[in-house]
Amino acid sequence: MTQKNIKHLTLLHSNDMHGDFLAEEIDNELVGGVSLLSGYVNQVRRDNPNTLYMIAGDMFRGSLIDTEFKGISTIEIMNVLGPDIVSLGNHELDYGIAHLLFLERCCKFPIVNANIYIRPTGMRLFQSHKILQVDGMKILVMGLLTEDIMSKAKSDMLLGTFVDLTDAAREVGIICNSYKNVDIDFTILLTHIGFAEDLKLAEQLDPRWGVDVIIGGHSHTYLDAPAEVNNILIVQAGIGTDQIGRFEIEVNTDTNSVESYTWETVPIDDAHCERNEELEHLIYDFKKVTDEKYGAILTSVMSG
Template identity: 55%
Template sequence: MDLRRLTILHSNDIHGDFFAKENHDNLVGGISMLSGYIHKVREKEENPVLYVISGDMLQGSIIDQEYKGISTILVMNMLEPDVVTLGNHELDYGLAHLMFLERCANFPIVNANLYIKPTETNLFKPYHILEIDGIRILFIGIITEEVIAKSKSEPLIGSFICIEEAAREVEYICNSYKDIDIDLTVLLTHIGFDQDLLLAQLLPKEIGVDLIIGGHSHTILEQPAQQNDILIAQVGSGTDQIGRFDLQINMDTNSIHDFSWQTIPINDQHCPHDPVMDELLNNYQAEIDGKYNTVICRLPRELEHGSRFRETELGNLFADILNYQLGVDIVMLASGSIRKTTLP
């Protein structure tokens, strides 16, 4: 039996979580220590190591917003992901700007369900095949319907509008390469954990999908779900943790012989800082502070925004500000646009 080992590290919904946070006596998260961990694993492991991202690199940080995602893509370039799929927030700056960001990326971005209607041409590569240490891996990207809804404002852009059609597209791609010796097939999705489960149910076993590495629902798992012999994983959001698959691949049957998976905490107990990344991020932060780090008022007490699903003091404050500034009768504020839980 020809068994090969492969490690896949994965993130999703990073959302501009660039800087570490203090948690008791530890530093937790941040791109610098995430980069340090990824590079440490790549250097120490004897078996090949891949790093993938399942969408939503953008938004969540003023550094991202100030540079319309260009800063984030440059940061991601330093993380050196092997393949990435789109999330809904990748379209926040518009489709044309997203195409520009793709040109800035030093890594492949895959998506199988956005295309140009008249010619049925994919906007992005629908899949990417990597060969490493003799292991041939097929990555396919699938995106959430939220992006589909946004793209409908572009009359020449279409998409597969339901999970059933996405499943058929995955089947079509897999069947197109059935004569090639694909050893591992991985779907990078940004459709949410429940939809990942449904997608796995809809996929015929004979097309050989092995893994779904997902995003969008910010789901934390103790162990990967298994549906229709497909392993499904997701690793919350931000940079406080990273997912890790250690796989044994049966090269004779093109399937996973054995695996382990864990959520690795990103903290200063075992993750070195990346000094080059620190320098880049500190330069961005200095530019942002020079422009925005000004006290405009002080609150008599801390205001909270502890949940997106109820009225909060911080939400009311922002709604009142918009109401006063714009002179409108009703303000409807997207709760998720408030990224912090408190304002001191």
Template identity: 30%
Template sequence: MKRRPIYRLILIFTLILVQILFSQNLEKILILHWNDFHSQNIPMRSICGDSTCYIGGIANLLGLINKFRNEEKNVLVLNAGDDFQGTPISSLTKGRSQIELMNLINPDAMTLGNHEFDYGRDALEENLKIAKFEVISANLWDKRKGKLFVKPYIVKKLGKAKIGVIGLITPELFKLSLKENLKDLELLNTERVLKQYINELKNKEKVDLIIALTHIGVNEDSILATKFPEIKIIIGGHSHTVLQEPKIVNNVIICQAGSRGEYLGYLEVSIDLDGDSVYSYKGKLIRVINGIVKPDETALKKVEELEKMVDKEFGQVIGKLEVDWKRNFYGESNLGNWEADVMREFAKN
């Protein structure tokens, strides 16, 4: 008989707790992300457990993204840059192949990486004309046009939540790219533009959550988190970091998904709409293994079409080897000598 008051107190406390939880104005969203794809459009051979497997590839990546798009209501798809450069097709088409393939994925936003400028700003501008998705970067100024090279941010409504996503390119862009590829471009001060657009997103756009979509590397993302706690989530690239779980700095959630499409980043977030904050989250990386989902058929056909271009271009016989080529990491080799001779002849030295 004496225990009844305790049970009543526990029951009352439980009911109050349930009421508080259900009275909160929450909205769940799912963020899918990848970075530093480097035109790895076809799967790569790898090791899965004790056996050989194939990972990545644009068709497998899109198949996995579409699986979640079909299963979940509020899905935000983000690409953190460096989709260009890495395989022959990107160089043959000067990046156009990657824009055509990303049109099939149709991310909500992509930020620019330094390798997007490997074929020059003019080639990139031509490619972006056919892009059916948003490309953002808040800290890259076009002196030729007197405005930002691309738009600084997007605002996306997902369910009841209004999300602002700001793009950032690496401040080391001019150290990483050829000067002639960056004609009439200028980097703006990262902290200054962030203050400007955070203020604009909060006071003008009235967003519930601010995400930074960056191509600056995980260490710089961590510094950014200490200075701008108004940014609740950072989806990053550039350093090719495999963050199997999100890194938390100053209560900011930092994510990055390795490189070359080996992983798809998965971040499930509950947003407190009244407090404009993250109420809870769950993040991981999903390895994109051939066969875990049905690959996207349209992407498969497009990749096959593009690879035929590579075969045609690189299928020409330009010489015949009379002896095997061998390489030596610690001294001279016939392959190393040949490469050095070719570079010297090209440089006319």
């Protein structure tokens, strides 16, 4: 019997973090926040060097800190958290496209998006995809939005995007087919179009393109197990930083496919995670500024 060439990949993923930077105290336990999240990601990376951490859009909006600093605080915090790759969500456009391009220059991690482009020239604003190298494996990651999600971009006549899922699927095929002569071991779509749309997108993907996993966002969907459509695993990890998605995947590098896998959402709390003190100090520096600005007592009510 011919021995299979199998390599292990740990795949961590978040989505729709919405500036959920601070842990909450629930029943005397700390839950969520990027300090504990970072502690968990760092521990997994130490235990398994074949680890990738991805964020499927909407890092921005939802907290006073993010709004006050117009996303600059979020990028600084994400730089310490250290995702391997991030795709855009609709809220990344909330501060305007020019500001988003400035924020991208501040990133120490790659942002991928295959379909936001300048209408007059057709030029993409971001890298459509990136190949990540893990233990000799080539892992192709693409970022996708659709026009229905990009309400902010619709108001900008200079920007365009895919009209529908058919166009998005076609672009996935073009990118995958451009690597026909390259041995891509694993292919991931990092989307922000909602879980129901991810299911529809998977139906339209040609199996010959080799897409293995869709990691999504936008609909804030909690799952007990991955959906599987067209032999593609589809997941999402709810909302915020109270949990993280975790795949353990055995990759068959002969067939460039999933040999076997497990998936779960892991609670981010002080029972599972250690704090990242460096990140905690950075967050509280930003919080101190917003507290001083917005935490002042404007009036008081006299009794009696």
